[in-house]
Amino acid sequence: MKYIVYVSQAAKAFSTDDLAGLLTHSRKRNSADGVSGLLVYRYNSDFKRGNFLQVLEGTDDALDDVWRRISGDPRHHTIIVLDEGKSETRMFGDWSMGFRNVDESDLAKFAGFSELGSDAFWQDAKKQALPDALSTLRSFYDAI
Numbered sequence: 003m004k005y006i007v008y009v010s011q012a013a014k015a016f017s018t019d020d021l022a023g024l025l026t027h028s029r030k031r032n033s034a035d036g037v038s039g040l041l042v043y044r045y046n047s048d049f050k051r052g053n054f055l056q057v058l059e060g061t062d063d064a065l066d067d068v069w070r071r072i073s074g075d076p077r078h079h080t081i082i083v084l085d086e087g088k089s090e091t092r093m094f095g096d097w098s099m100g101f102r103n104v105d106e107s108d109l110a111k112f113a114g115f116s117e118l119g120s121d122a123f124w125q126d127a128k129k130q131a132l133p134d135a136l137s138t139l140r141s142f143y144d145a146i
C-alpha cells in the first residue's frame with residue numbers, strides 16, 4: 003500500500019455543483035480502483051482562492067494511476083506533496099473519498115487548523131510525524 007498527501011490551489015472557486023461533480027466521479031472511480039482517502043476544500047475569502055487538501059491511499063499501481071490523473075488535472079495547480087510513503091493498513095478505508103467543504107467556523111473549532119492554507123499551518127503539519135498527522139486529519143474529518 004502507498005499513500006500520498008498533498009495540497010493544491012483550485013484553478014477557480016468551486017461551486018457546490020462543481021464539488022459534487024468532482025466527488026461523484028472520484029468516488030465511482032475510487033471504489034472501482036480500490037482507492038480511498040479524504041478530500042478537503044476550503045475557500046479563502048481573503049485571498050479569493052480555493053485550496054484542496056487530499057489524502058489518497060491504495061495499492062502501488064492504483065495510486066500511481068490515480069496520481070497521474072489528478073496531478074495533470076487543470077482544475078487545480080501549485081500542487082505540493084506534503085508526504086508520501088508506504089503503509090501497512092488503510093487509514094481512510096471506510097470511504098472511497100471522504101469530503102469536507104470547510105469554512106472559518108469549522109476551522110475555528112480546531113486551534114491547529116485555524117490557518118489551513120497558510121504557510122505556517124503547513125510548516126506545523128510537516129513537523130508532525132505520520133501517521134500522527136493522518137490521524138489528526140481523520141479526527142478533524144470525524145469532528146466536523
Ligand SMILES: Cc1cc2nc3c(=O)[nH]c(=O)nc-3n(C[C@H](O)[C@H](O)[C@H](O)COP(=O)(O)O)c2cc1C
Pocket residue numbers: 024027028029031032041054056068071072073075077078099
Ligand atoms: C482536487 C481533485 C481531486 C481529485 N480526486 C480524485 C480521486 O480521488 N479519484 C479520481 O479518480 N479522480 C480524482 N480527480 C479527478 C481526476 O483528476 C480525473 O479528472 C479523473 O480521474 C478522470 O477520470 P476519467 O478517466 O474516468 O475521466 C480529482 C481531481 C481534482 C481536481
